[in-house]
Amino acid sequence: MDKLQRYRFKCTLTFGDIYGQVLAWLVVLLISLAAAMGLMGARQPLYALVSVGLVLVLSLPFLLFAFVTTLVNHIEFTAADLQPEATPSSNAAVGQQSAQAV
Numbered sequence: 368m369d370k371l372q373r374y375r376f377k378c379t380l381t382f383g384d385i386y387g388q389v390l391a392w393l394v395v396l397l398i399s400l401a402a403a404m405g406l407m408g409a410r411q412p413l414y415a416l417v418s419v420g421l422v423l424v425l426s427l428p429f430l431l432f433a434f435v436t437t438l439v440n441h442i443e444f445t446a447a448d449l450q451p452e453a454t455p456s457s458n459a460a461v462g463q464q465s466a467q468a469v
Contacts (some may be wrong), residue, residue: 373447380441388433395426 406415432445 374444376446377443377445378441379443380438384441385434392426392430
């Protein structure tokens, strides 16, 4: 049991990491809506609804795959240091440093 290690979980994902994916998906949706509006004007509303639904159904799995893989790539597990109880002199130094930071 002494050989078990504890790990620290850290997620480094930021909005900038998925910003491009969101923009690309919005462009695809806007293009599909423009095509649907064109089909509506051509008096083919059924084809317009089917085209928008098809684009949504086919693009969502790709979007979710991109989000999940980006998230998994930004998850880090690091081994936590299991140090014995600190001495009183080191506790005072840590308290002094944190007071100076404030």
